[in-house]
Amino acid sequence: MRAFSYEKPANPSEAVARAAEVEGAKFLAGGTNLLDLMKHEIEAPAHVIDVNGLGLDEVTETEDGGLRIGTLVTNTALSAHPRIRRDYPVLTRAIAAGATGQLRNKATTGGNLLQRTRCPYFFDTNMPCNKRSPGSGCGALTEGAFSRQLGVIGTSSSCIATHPSDMAVAMRVLDAIVETVTPSGMTREIAVEDLHLLPGDTPERETALMPGELITHVRLPAPVGGTQAYHKVRDRASYAFALVSVALVRQADGTGRVALGGVAPKPWRRADADAQLPNGAAAVMSVLLDGATPTEENAFKLTLAERTLAAMLKEA
Amino acid sequence: MSPPIGFTLRRRTLLAGTAAAALTHSMTRDASAQTAEAPQPVGPQTSTVTLVVNGTPREITVDNRVSLLDALREHLKLTGTKKGCDHGQCGACTCTVNGERINACLSLAVMHDGDEIETIEGIGQPDNMDPMQAAFVEQDGFQCGYCTPGQIQSARKVIEEIRAGIPSHVTGDLTAEIAMTDAEIRERMSGNICRCGAYANILSAITQVAEENA
Ligand SMILES: Cc1cc2nc3c(=O)[nH]c(=O)nc-3n(C[C@H](O)[C@H](O)[C@H](O)COP(=O)(O)OP(=O)(O)OC[C@H]3O[C@@H](n4cnc5c(N)ncnc54)[C@H](O)[C@@H]3O)c2cc1C
Ligand code: SF4
Ligand code: FES
Ligand code: FES
16 A cells, blocks of 8 residues: 555535645545555555545435535445435435445445446456556457456447446436535435446546535435345345346336346436336336447347346336 | 463564564565655554553554554464454454454454454353353364454354344345344355364354354
8 A cells, every 4th residue: 555644624615615725635434445446556645545434424404305414424324314214215225235344334425436447457467457557458358358347338449337226226226316515515415327438448437526525415316116126146045246137116006117227327317217117127117228239248248238127027 | 371471481482573674675665666756645554542442541652554453463463363464354353442342454443443342262261261262162163263352253243233124145135134044144244264174063163152152
């Protein structure tokens, strides 16, 4: 790990001011992703701004009947919150499907959204990777590469990595909104839909956040009701990242919403695919996965996604 | 159960030797890798923190890079907490911070100023074992024992987490009371890997404790 200086500011405006001022600074929340990457020297901040002193660890009710989640609310606390369990069960299910008890105790809401890809070539610093080292090539797209875990849609010829978060897929199906403070101290809102960028030619640019912009809250609109479910398919029954995951909200009249994890650089959802829900899983996927460019090794994800949704619709 | 003193000393000497060698290596690498253009730290690279470990405040000055795990093992010489993967994957380093279990390898010592940390040494001693330690012995919940401190830390918290109504991946009704089933315990213990495969007996030990204080 590279040497760094450390500070723990007491409020968000101080945190963003310092992040704007100090070159090479990085926010540290639970640390379960950032410290892992710093040990590999994939991340090498010269200065670490610990955000755990900022408060921002409460879930409060909003005027429209929704919830406002402080960025430091842990994954465990969020999954166990009575209102989330009752009104947004897809979120509890998605969080509980990820990582382990120990990690969820430490992982935070904002940190989870901003966790980086688990592409094996991104982690292997002996391999080329356009995301880690722009212009070096993509290890996952070389002859004979191992791409079983990687993306099938929204990817590019520069990068086929997926966004690994389970929680984010539920946030997307619930139309969550991220609240931030910009480096100049202004607050702004970003729909979760717009938070993660597609790789294009610049896979190193992963989110719509400006350098030094701080997530303060994530807001959930009023409950959407319906039957909610999250189904994660992985190589073992527990404690593995998704091959494919499906977040579903289904109303009594058959309409609803669908978002996919494990297939794209961001939680994958389309309004015109949602509209196909009354027509069944094949109809939804023909729209949602239209234009997919899988590798030979991960083409199975297309079939798997459709079958997973079909199984869920049978139960819902 | 405590190792003979001679053994402890020999092992310490060896550890100190390898740690020094590793440090020299990483420092050389850092110096060469940090070109003039790369951003540099803007303040001290060490911090002084007080960790309240097993009830006793312990002040240490550590490099900012030192994990909570290394602070416990290398600085406070509490070697009961084990290092397996050092990347949050195996659970050997599980200890509790302010009453919640975490992976001590994925946290920095500097983040824990004033925090209450409980390690396996604080839970019980050979002549005064915690019920979970006693149950692991009775049920043969370990073979080599390397994963055991982490397993015991998790096991104690898993029972509490189920009783507190924290849902897991296998929980059925999210609004009902959660039952202490084998499936619940197994799922919640999935972050503690046992290379010796003592899982069945670990489950028996946890079930025994859960039933004893039901
Ligand atoms: C072994 C292992 C297995 C895992 N399995 C899963 C899984 O199955 N599913 C899953 O979804 N996840 C999984 N995870 C990932 C885990 O969920 C994330 O590591 C965690 O959610 C990150 O949250 P954190 O608070 O620890 O983030 P940190 O590591 O502290 O931060 C992550 C990033 O977010 C930035 N950041 C943090 N907070 C803010 C803020 N408020 N504003 C701006 N930037 C911020 C940091 O600078 C950093 O770049 C796993 C992790 C491990 C180690
Ligand atoms: S898929 Fe993306 S993250 Fe993986 S090696 Fe290629 S560029 Fe890097
Ligand atoms: S050493 Fe911490 S999880 Fe393996
Ligand atoms: S008892 Fe040997 S690793 Fe678990």
